[in-house]
Amino acid sequence: MIARPLPVRTGEEAVRVVRALGTHRYVHGHLHAIHALAFHALAGDDTGERAPAALAAACGWAAATLSDPTIELDSKDPRLLREASLDELLAVLAGFWIPGSAADRAQERLLDAVHGLGMDVPLHAPFDETVEDDLHPVLVDAGWELRPLADLDPLRHRGVIEAYGEPIAYEAARFEEQSAIPARVTLQELPALGVAELVRGVDADGELIEPLVLWTEGEDVYHDYLLRGVLRAAKIAGEA
Numbered sequence: 001m002i003a004r005p006l007p008v009r010t011g012e013e014a015v016r017v018v019r020a021l022g023t024h025r026y027v028h029g030h031l032h033a034i035h036a037l038a039f040h041a042l043a044g045d046d047t048g049e050r051a052p053a054a055l056a057a058a059c060g061w062a063a064a065t066l067s068d069p070t071i072e073l074d075s076k077d078p079r080l081l082r083e084a085s086l087d088e089l090l091a092v093l094a095g096f097w098i099p100g101s102a103a104d105r106a107q108e109r110l111l112d113a114v115h116g117l118g119m120d121v122p123l124h125a126p127f128d129e130t131v132e133d134d135l136h137p138v139l140v141d142a143g144w145e146l147r148p149l150a151d152l153d154p155l156r157h158r159g160v161i162e163a164y165g166e167p168i169a170y171e172a173a174r175f176e177e178q179s180a181i182p183a184r185v186t187l188q189e190l191p192a193l194g195v196a197e198l199v200r201g202v203d204a205d206g207e208l209i210e211p212l213v214l215w216t217e218g219e220d221v222y223h224d225y226l227l228r229g230v231l232r233a234a235k236i237a238g239e240a
Helices: 011-023 036-041 053-066 086-097 101-116 129-134 158-163 167-179 195-200 220-233
Strands: 002-005 027-035 081-083 140-146 187-189 213-217
Touching (some): 002 220, 011 027, 011 220, 027 086, 036 053, 036 086, 036 101, 053 081, 053 086
Antiparallel strands (some): 027 081, 027 140, 140 187
16 A cells, blocks of 8 residues: 555644545445444443533443453453544544544543553554554454446546546546456555554643544545645645
């Protein structure tokens, strides 16, 4: 896959870009796997604090999951992951990355939970690609599958078709995709996010510690066109 740094400076901008990535007309499918610990950290408590409305169901699921005696909470048991909606993904990212008292409490609750399970709090810098394969627990794993070129409608999706310039260039790319063995899938994925990324991913002013990278697989022309549209939709200054 190819790493494409996104021109976002803050957690709030990152949330806007993720929203745009998940709502454009070229999305064919998605998978947002979010760990129970992330939802638990954003749940309300006995002080009267309430979870964001978009997370009410997810936080209830997390409470039940984390109290299940058949699940080892420090393991990689897939039952600790929820196939989340885009709204839940956005609420989780906003809950940790947009500064304020709610984010401070969520970060503290997450660290307390990790300590309570006897797990090590990562010492590596947030968004360190060299440790991604060993990241545990993975708290957010999110990505999108895009429509195959062969499925694009000449009218509804003409923007990306025209981005290839000459019609023959698009037809050649479509043929190459269709004839690939194994089948070629066009993907866009966020980096895996663990404790370090959610707790230390932004500074006190909400600035991202490191650029947010989007990992892509598939036709460059396709991705370039979509990312320009995504950045415009997210109102990111200086978008390509």
